[in-house]
Amino acid sequence: MSETSLIFSAQEYRDRIARLQTAMALEGLDALLLSTPADIFYTTGFLTRFWESPARPWFVVVPQAGDPVAVIPTIGAELMGRCWIPQVRTWDAPDPRDDGVSLLAGTLADMVPENGRIGLPMGLETHLRMPLGDFETLRSHLAPRVLTDATASVQRVREIKSEAEITKIRTSCEIAARAFDRVPEFAQAGQPLDAVFRDFQIALLSEGADWVSYVAGGAGADGYGDVISPAGPDPLHVGDVLMLDTGAVREGYFCDFDRNWAIGSASDCARRAHRALWQATEEVMATLRPGHRACDVHEMLCAGLRRHGATPSGGRLGHGLGVTLTEWPSFTPLDTTPLRAGMVLTLEPGCKTRDGRILVHEENIVLRENGVELLSPRAPAELPEILG
Amino acid sequence: MSETSLIFSAQEYRDRIARLQTAMALEGLDALLLSTPADIFYTTGFLTRFWESPARPWFVVVPQAGDPVAVIPTIGAELMGRCWIPQVRTWDAPDPRDDGVSLLAGTLADMVPENGRIGLPMGLETHLRMPLGDFETLRSHLAPRVLTDATASVQRVREIKSEAEITKIRTSCEIAARAFDRVPEFAQAGQPLDAVFRDFQIALLSEGADWVSYVAGGAGADGYGDVISPAGPDPLHVGDVLMLDTGAVREGYFCDFDRNWAIGSASDCARRAHRALWQATEEVMATLRPGHRACDVHEMLCAGLRRHGATPSGGRLGHGLGVTLTEWPSFTPLDTTPLRAGMVLTLEPGCKTRDGRILVHEENIVLRENGVELLSPRAPAELPEILG
Incomplete structure (x- = not known):
């Protein structure tokens, strides 16, 4: 003590x-x-x-x-x-x-x-x-x-984080990024999803999380039906897209981002969806400035998805982040909160793929006077494949 | 899914x-x-x-x-x-x-x-x-x-659990018990306490926890000062008593019990305190019946500790358990809730050792018509030693 x-x-x-x-x-x-x-x-x-x-x-x-x-x-x-x-x-x-x-x-x-x-x-x-x-x-x-x-x-x-707070959140993001890098070691076809969730939590702890307050995810052909369920015992199949999302905590500060993988070779549908999510996020990161409102981010992400041929999945497309997994403001059409330098935020676009399935993508950023600084090490532009 | x-x-x-x-x-x-x-x-x-x-x-x-x-x-x-x-x-x-x-x-x-x-x-x-x-x-x-x-x-x-619920809680207790059995593998003198907390969480997940909602503990010579702090980087020393407490979750149901170890040979003071806690718990498990009140358990535990030469540390000495880490009733002098068959409860006596330090001990039970059934595999009567 x-x-x-x-x-x-x-x-x-x-x-x-x-x-x-x-x-x-x-x-x-x-x-x-x-x-x-x-x-x-x-x-x-x-x-x-x-x-x-x-x-x-x-x-x-x-x-x-x-x-x-x-x-x-x-x-x-x-x-x-x-x-x-x-x-x-x-x-x-x-x-x-x-x-x-x-x-x-x-x-x-x-x-x-x-x-x-x-x-x-x-x-x-x-x-x-x-x-x-x-x-x-x-x-x-x-x-x-x-x-x-x-x-x-x-x-x-x-909602305005000090530099000391931003450092803590960056550390949590780096811990999660290292754990995401290890996912191909344990997320093979045939592995039950609940075992993957356990191994991912173990990886987060091994990489330095004090505790793991949040893990969610999903897996399915060309996407998943929801993103808040606990994992069941069903195994991963070749052709699935696996998504894992985490709020890992270090010294009281959260990260909150996700990553996707194709189990086996990625389908064209999944590849296109992932690319659209990545591009829409990229474009917002290039243009976002203090003075934009929360609802503007929602509109920018939706417009970007459509421009890249994807259909937004609806719901909140990002939020504040810090001492809880989610903080205000909310990137919805209704939240007019002005964005200010020092806000730590998630960008979280989702798009429909087929049959009520979606793909989601998330990064953590801090808004600076002159634009966006990434806190989560950037996801790969192309959907990565776990080939077994 | x-x-x-x-x-x-x-x-x-x-x-x-x-x-x-x-x-x-x-x-x-x-x-x-x-x-x-x-x-x-x-x-x-x-x-x-x-x-x-x-x-x-x-x-x-x-x-x-x-x-x-x-x-x-x-x-x-x-x-x-x-x-x-x-x-x-x-x-x-x-x-x-x-x-x-x-x-x-x-x-x-x-x-x-x-x-x-x-x-x-x-x-x-x-x-x-x-x-x-x-x-x-x-x-x-x-x-x-x-x-x-x-x-x-x-x-x-x-507060009255079905047999199906009791089975779930027993499963969570068994998972935690297997993780506690592995603590001597990673809790050696010189190990930082925060590393021990991480390894313990990894052990809980490896043994089948869906997630680990609660880990607390402490370490110090002849006891610890509080039982709710997160772990710091200070290493375990020969002569410390280490306590780990967990609420691990499987299918939404918690366990909540702890275990103690001496790092190196146990001191007489720590050994006596652990023995008194264990005996006081043993006696309550032998005598508790439906019809006792929550406050009676508090009194029984305090009387047992005194009979075995220990000084109760005060506070709540146990509580309900189930879909949250702690549920009512509370084993305090003021809670007159009647205990009924089907209640899942923790027995959690604590005693003072020296200089504001305490030792705590906890088991999980279900109250049956004819007495107590243990859900957490029983702690050893003697304080176990991790000899390195």
């Missing part, structure tokens, strides 16, 4: 808090209440897989000025004590009488005047990680203080 | 829904609204790692009679279509104008009369996995229908 558990310098966290406090001031917020693993890791550096247990709520409160306060179960006191924030208040959770509610209410009441406003994320792509009944109790304890939406304050800050 | 994606027979899910509907009738609920991965997997068999993306909410609605209805993002339609439930309603998520709220409200409004009651889990160890703002919109759409707490309805049903 290390003496500290910071991932980044304390200054990195102070800068984040200062940016949050600037956003809070613009929204007239006296405090910000955070409850999810991502928001708590972002503000404190508190990194643990213990979130897997839904038993206990955890909170960080960011005041208008000064350092945040952690209000957490006692079991986390040792680890949070090694993070940078000086104030950690604890209770013995789970407590069926009062699971941290009065401790949290007291913390907020001390910080926020009775006519004050407390923000918490309530909008798209958020949720509150505490019992709803306890939230209602909290709200009545805090009245007449107003609890209001702070989604934008959090998202506009978190 | 398989044609169906059921994990269990359709009858297993029908039985679960019937039990939920009985509980709902007792509480006077016209519908039950579920939103978490665990509740949705439990009712439908929908198993995916895509929950790792926080972008989209997902819902299952259980009516007073008849089959549940899934209200989910289009990206899940293919996989949910291979599950047992006939009605799947979809929308293109994420949609910043209306992210499934009106589709969900319409589904509930058709099912529940205006004077009716809709239950959702709002209590201890629950949360609502949808944006809070959308929940408030949903509630106003559905008024005058009442949204009320249904925690007990869900927990009293889910």
Whole structure:
């Protein structure tokens, strides 16, 4: 066990808090209440897989000025004590009488005047990680203080990554790239898909992932039907296209990209689809600039696919990336979020092949003032073949 | 890709829904609204790692009679279509104008009369996995229908496992046990703890885990300071006690148990502590019966530790186990939940050794009418030594 558990310098966290406090001031917020693993890791550096247990709520409160306060179960006191924030208040959770509610209410009441406003994320792509009944109790304890939406304050800050964060994401991408390079070693015709998924996770760990939060994929002739199913025992066949997609984690930061392979020689259909996906991505990477909106990327990818003879498969065609597998904005026709330098994003076009089958392709990038910098080592232009 | 994606027979899910509907009738609920991965997997068999993306909410609605209805993002339609439930309603998520709220409200409004009651889990160890703002919109759409707490309805049903579920948990325990047996191969003095964590995850996958949702642990002379930290690069030293704890997943079901090793010869202090933990667990396994309460287990474990000369370390000393790493009830002094046959539980005593260090021990059991059946192959009575 290390003496500290910071991932980044304390200054990195102070800068984040200062940016949050600037956003809070613009929204007239006296405090910000955070409850999810991502928001708590972002503000404190508190990194643990213990979130897997839904038993206990955890909170960080960011005041208008000064350092945040952690209000957490006692079991986390040792680890949070090694993070940078000086104030950690604890209770013995789970407590069926009062699971941290009065401790949290007291913390907020001390910080926020009775006519004050407390923000918490309530909008798209958020949720509150505490019992709803306890939230209602909290709200009545805090009245007449107003609890209001702070989604934008959090998202506009978190979506711009520091250079230190970009370095972490690049490292996760490099780990995944090395594991993808090893896929031909274990993804032969005849191998059950679930064994391929296991071997891929083993490769990710061997190459340096701390843990593997996400692996998905699919396999089928000229494409796959969906991209979120767990693997079954069906073997790979000659003629299949295999896709593997991963969110591997190193020091709390995700990559999120995929790769495709033909099992045996690639069919013309699969080869053309892969080429169109690759070209559409290439063109967006050449033209994307700060000032484009999220919906523009969707349109650019769809137009590129059509220009290269492919039919877009619909759905979201990319998103933000960082301390969760997917972050906002979303590359859909409806998301008008302006893209800014420092955003880490995925480009994720998909196209239809035949019979409800699709091919998907994904890269991870950081948007710079002068254009796109690739974080995932670029996929090959031609669909690679695993010839056995 | 398989044609169906059921994990269990359709009858297993029908039985679960019937039990939920009985509980709902007792509480006077016209519908039950579920939103978490665990509740949705439990009712439908929908198993995916895509929950790792926080972008989209997902819902299952259980009516007073008849089959549940899934209200989910289009990206899940293919996989949910291979599950047992006939009605799947979809929308293109994420949609910043209306992210499934009106589709969900319409589904509930058709099912529940205006004077009716809709239950959702709002209590201890629950949360609502949808944006809070959308929940408030949903509630106003559905008024005058009442949204009320249904925690007990869900927990009293889910906490009793079917034989098919117990078989799945036993399988996950057996996978972890085989991986624990291989720890001496890679946990030698001088090995960095983070490398040990990676190798342990690789062993879990090699032995058949579909994925590894949780690994934690610690190492130090005569014990460790906390049990939820990620591993750092510090090497194991002769004289350390190493603990590894895992929630490995096979077909959606978790194990959750740990093992300890002395690196080199065990100290008397560590040996005594391990023996006390093992004996206290042994005695509870010999005496626990349906009718005991959760708090009785806490008391029995503490009394056993003291009888064997050890000082309990405080906190929760075990909990339910199944489709999440931890489920209710909690073995704390405050949880009075009656224990019933069919509950799968962890026994997890911890004791202080010295200088704020602790040793912990954990087994997984199922409570039967006539006593305890072990699911995790029993830890050795004596602290095993890794002699290099």
